[in-house]
Amino acid sequence: MIEVLIVDDDFHVARIHSGFVGNVPGFEVVGVAHTGADALAQVEALAPDLVLLDLYLPDMFGLEVVTQLRAAGHDCDVLVITASREAEAVRAAVRHGVVNYLLKPFSFDDLRVRLDTYAAQRRELPEESVTGQADIDRVLNRGTTPATATRLPKGLGQETATLVERALRETETTLSAAECAERVGISRVSARRYLEHFCKTGQADVSLRYGTTGRPERRYRWT
Structure with a gap:
Protein backbone atom coordinates (compact mmCIF):
# COMPACT_ATOMS: atom_id res chain seq x y z
CA MET A 1 0.00 0.00 0.00
CA LEU A 125 11.86 1.61 -10.77
CA PRO A 126 13.95 -1.35 -9.51
CA GLU A 127 14.54 -1.62 -5.78
CA GLU A 128 18.35 -1.64 -5.85
CA SER A 129 19.71 -0.35 -9.17
CA VAL A 130 18.66 0.35 -12.74
CA THR A 131 19.80 -1.84 -15.60
CA GLY A 132 20.12 1.01 -18.07
CA GLN A 133 18.75 4.26 -19.43
CA ALA A 134 15.47 2.59 -20.45
CA ASP A 135 14.55 2.05 -16.79
CA ILE A 136 15.12 5.71 -16.03
CA ASP A 137 13.24 6.89 -19.14
CA ARG A 138 10.19 4.82 -18.22
CA VAL A 139 10.04 6.35 -14.76
CA LEU A 140 10.51 9.90 -16.05
CA ASN A 141 8.09 9.32 -18.96
CA ARG A 142 10.69 10.58 -21.41
CA GLY A 143 10.96 9.29 -24.92
CA THR A 144 9.01 6.08 -24.42
CA THR A 145 5.41 7.14 -23.91
CA PRO A 146 2.96 8.34 -26.52
CA ALA A 147 1.93 11.24 -24.29
CA THR A 148 5.37 12.82 -24.69
CA ALA A 149 6.47 11.35 -28.01
CA THR A 150 3.40 12.44 -30.01
CA ARG A 151 0.83 15.18 -29.77
CA LEU A 152 -2.46 13.88 -28.47
CA PRO A 153 -5.71 14.81 -30.22
CA LYS A 154 -8.13 17.14 -28.48
CA GLY A 155 -10.01 15.37 -25.71
CA LEU A 156 -7.25 12.84 -24.92
CA GLY A 157 -5.20 13.27 -21.75
CA GLN A 158 -1.53 12.58 -21.10
CA GLU A 159 -1.97 10.55 -17.92
CA THR A 160 -4.69 8.32 -19.36
CA ALA A 161 -2.63 7.79 -22.53
CA THR A 162 0.23 6.57 -20.36
CA LEU A 163 -2.04 4.12 -18.53
CA VAL A 164 -3.55 2.77 -21.75
CA GLU A 165 -0.08 2.32 -23.21
CA ARG A 166 1.03 0.48 -20.10
CA ALA A 167 -1.97 -1.84 -20.27
CA LEU A 168 -1.05 -2.71 -23.86
CA ARG A 169 2.63 -3.18 -23.08
CA GLU A 170 1.94 -5.50 -20.16
CA THR A 171 -0.45 -7.88 -21.96
CA GLU A 172 1.12 -10.98 -23.47
CA THR A 173 -1.28 -11.19 -26.40
CA THR A 174 -3.85 -8.58 -27.44
CA LEU A 175 -6.51 -6.45 -25.75
CA SER A 176 -9.98 -5.42 -26.81
CA ALA A 177 -11.25 -1.93 -25.99
CA ALA A 178 -13.50 -3.42 -23.29
CA GLU A 179 -10.62 -5.31 -21.67
CA CYS A 180 -8.39 -2.24 -21.79
CA ALA A 181 -11.14 -0.10 -20.27
CA GLU A 182 -11.53 -2.52 -17.36
CA ARG A 183 -7.79 -2.55 -16.64
CA VAL A 184 -7.37 1.22 -16.80
CA GLY A 185 -10.68 2.16 -15.19
CA ILE A 186 -12.20 4.22 -18.02
CA SER A 187 -15.14 3.72 -20.36
CA ARG A 188 -14.93 1.39 -23.36
CA VAL A 189 -15.55 4.33 -25.70
CA SER A 190 -12.65 6.29 -24.17
CA ALA A 191 -10.34 3.27 -24.34
CA ARG A 192 -11.23 2.78 -28.00
CA ARG A 193 -10.26 6.41 -28.77
CA TYR A 194 -6.82 6.01 -27.20
CA LEU A 195 -6.25 2.64 -28.86
CA GLU A 196 -7.22 3.94 -32.28
CA HIS A 197 -4.93 6.94 -31.77
CA PHE A 198 -2.01 4.61 -31.08
CA CYS A 199 -2.82 2.66 -34.24
CA LYS A 200 -2.88 5.86 -36.31
CA THR A 201 0.53 6.89 -34.98
CA GLY A 202 2.02 3.44 -35.63
CA GLN A 203 2.48 2.60 -31.95
CA ALA A 204 -0.08 -0.20 -31.92
CA ASP A 205 -1.50 -2.76 -34.33
CA VAL A 206 -5.12 -3.84 -34.64
CA SER A 207 -6.44 -7.20 -35.81
CA LEU A 208 -9.94 -8.58 -36.18
CA ARG A 209 -11.26 -11.60 -34.30
CA TYR A 210 -14.29 -13.16 -35.96
CA GLY A 211 -16.98 -14.87 -33.91
CA THR A 212 -19.98 -16.86 -34.96
CA THR A 213 -22.30 -13.83 -35.10
CA GLY A 214 -22.11 -10.07 -35.10
CA ARG A 215 -19.25 -7.75 -35.96
CA PRO A 216 -15.65 -8.90 -35.62
CA GLU A 217 -13.90 -7.80 -32.44
CA ARG A 218 -11.02 -5.35 -32.79
CA ARG A 219 -7.92 -6.56 -30.87
CA TYR A 220 -4.97 -4.28 -30.15
CA ARG A 221 -1.27 -4.98 -29.63
CA TRP A 222 1.56 -2.59 -28.73
CA THR A 223 4.28 -2.57 -31.36
Missing part, protein backbone atom coordinates in the same frame (compact mmCIF):
# COMPACT_ATOMS: atom_id res chain seq x y z
CA ILE A 2 1.12 3.53 -0.79
CA GLU A 3 0.59 5.63 2.34
CA VAL A 4 -0.72 9.16 1.78
CA LEU A 5 -0.85 12.29 3.92
CA ILE A 6 -3.53 14.85 2.95
CA VAL A 7 -2.60 18.50 3.60
CA ASP A 8 -5.35 21.11 3.13
CA ASP A 9 -6.47 24.01 5.30
CA ASP A 10 -10.16 23.39 4.49
CA PHE A 11 -11.51 20.57 6.67
CA HIS A 12 -14.33 19.78 4.24
CA VAL A 13 -12.04 19.66 1.21
CA ALA A 14 -9.52 17.50 3.09
CA ARG A 15 -12.30 15.05 3.92
CA ILE A 16 -13.35 14.87 0.25
CA HIS A 17 -9.77 14.31 -0.91
CA SER A 18 -9.33 11.61 1.71
CA GLY A 19 -12.41 9.86 0.35
CA PHE A 20 -11.04 10.08 -3.19
CA VAL A 21 -7.69 8.57 -2.20
CA GLY A 22 -9.35 5.84 -0.15
CA ASN A 23 -11.26 4.70 -3.24
CA VAL A 24 -8.12 4.19 -5.35
CA PRO A 25 -6.79 0.63 -4.99
CA GLY A 26 -3.29 0.46 -3.58
CA PHE A 27 -3.51 3.77 -1.69
CA GLU A 28 -4.26 4.41 1.98
CA VAL A 29 -4.72 7.73 3.81
CA VAL A 30 -2.64 7.64 7.00
CA GLY A 31 -3.12 11.22 8.12
CA VAL A 32 -4.67 14.63 7.47
CA ALA A 33 -3.04 17.99 8.23
CA HIS A 34 -4.46 21.50 7.99
CA THR A 35 -1.33 23.64 8.48
CA GLY A 36 2.24 23.53 7.31
CA ALA A 37 3.53 22.90 10.83
CA ASP A 38 1.08 20.05 11.28
CA ALA A 39 2.15 18.58 7.95
CA LEU A 40 5.81 18.63 8.98
CA ALA A 41 4.98 16.97 12.30
CA GLN A 42 2.87 14.27 10.71
CA VAL A 43 5.50 13.44 8.08
CA GLU A 44 7.99 13.05 10.93
CA ALA A 45 5.62 10.75 12.82
CA LEU A 46 4.03 8.77 9.97
CA ALA A 47 6.69 8.72 7.20
CA PRO A 48 4.13 8.63 4.35
CA ASP A 49 5.12 7.71 0.81
CA LEU A 50 3.16 10.55 -0.78
CA VAL A 51 1.92 13.96 0.41
CA LEU A 52 -1.06 15.58 -1.32
CA LEU A 53 -0.16 19.19 -0.63
CA ASP A 54 -2.25 22.34 -0.92
CA LEU A 55 -0.15 25.47 -1.54
CA TYR A 56 -2.30 27.94 0.38
CA LEU A 57 -1.86 27.07 4.05
CA PRO A 58 -2.56 29.45 6.96
CA ASP A 59 0.98 29.48 8.35
CA MET A 60 3.24 29.05 5.30
CA PHE A 61 3.23 28.61 1.54
CA GLY A 62 3.01 24.93 0.62
CA LEU A 63 6.35 24.78 -1.17
CA GLU A 64 8.05 25.97 2.03
CA VAL A 65 6.76 22.72 3.55
CA VAL A 66 8.62 20.82 0.82
CA THR A 67 11.80 22.81 1.49
CA GLN A 68 11.67 22.01 5.20
CA LEU A 69 10.88 18.35 4.54
CA ARG A 70 13.96 18.00 2.36
CA ALA A 71 16.11 19.87 4.87
CA ALA A 72 14.98 17.41 7.53
CA GLY A 73 15.93 14.46 5.31
CA HIS A 74 12.43 13.25 4.40
CA ASP A 75 12.19 11.78 0.90
CA CYS A 76 8.41 11.42 0.57
CA ASP A 77 6.98 12.38 -2.80
CA VAL A 78 4.71 15.41 -3.15
CA LEU A 79 1.68 15.90 -5.39
CA VAL A 80 0.45 19.48 -5.37
CA ILE A 81 -3.32 20.03 -5.28
CA THR A 82 -4.14 23.73 -5.43
CA ALA A 83 -6.22 26.51 -6.93
CA SER A 84 -3.03 28.42 -7.78
CA ARG A 85 -2.80 29.02 -11.52
CA GLU A 86 0.20 31.35 -11.44
CA ALA A 87 2.90 30.22 -13.84
CA GLU A 88 5.60 30.96 -11.28
CA ALA A 89 3.91 28.65 -8.75
CA VAL A 90 3.95 25.86 -11.33
CA ARG A 91 7.61 26.50 -12.18
CA ALA A 92 8.52 26.59 -8.50
CA ALA A 93 6.69 23.32 -7.89
CA VAL A 94 8.65 21.68 -10.71
CA ARG A 95 11.91 22.99 -9.24
CA HIS A 96 10.92 21.43 -5.92
CA GLY A 97 10.51 18.04 -7.62
CA VAL A 98 6.77 17.49 -7.22
CA VAL A 99 5.43 14.42 -9.01
CA ASN A 100 2.34 16.21 -10.34
CA TYR A 101 0.35 19.45 -10.11
CA LEU A 102 -3.45 19.19 -10.01
CA LEU A 103 -5.70 22.23 -10.15
CA LYS A 104 -8.77 22.56 -7.94
CA PRO A 105 -11.56 21.81 -8.37
CA PHE A 106 -10.97 18.34 -9.78
CA SER A 107 -12.97 15.14 -10.08
CA PHE A 108 -12.25 11.75 -8.59
CA ASP A 109 -11.15 10.50 -12.03
CA ASP A 110 -8.70 13.41 -12.38
CA LEU A 111 -6.96 12.38 -9.17
CA ARG A 112 -7.28 8.63 -9.74
CA VAL A 113 -5.47 8.78 -13.08
CA ARG A 114 -2.58 10.70 -11.53
CA LEU A 115 -2.33 8.36 -8.57
CA ASP A 116 -2.37 5.32 -10.86
CA THR A 117 0.40 6.87 -12.96
CA TYR A 118 2.42 7.59 -9.83
CA ALA A 119 1.97 4.01 -8.59
CA ALA A 120 3.04 2.61 -11.95
CA GLN A 121 6.18 4.75 -11.93
CA ARG A 122 7.07 3.47 -8.46
CA ARG A 123 6.65 -0.13 -9.63
CA GLU A 124 8.83 0.39 -12.70
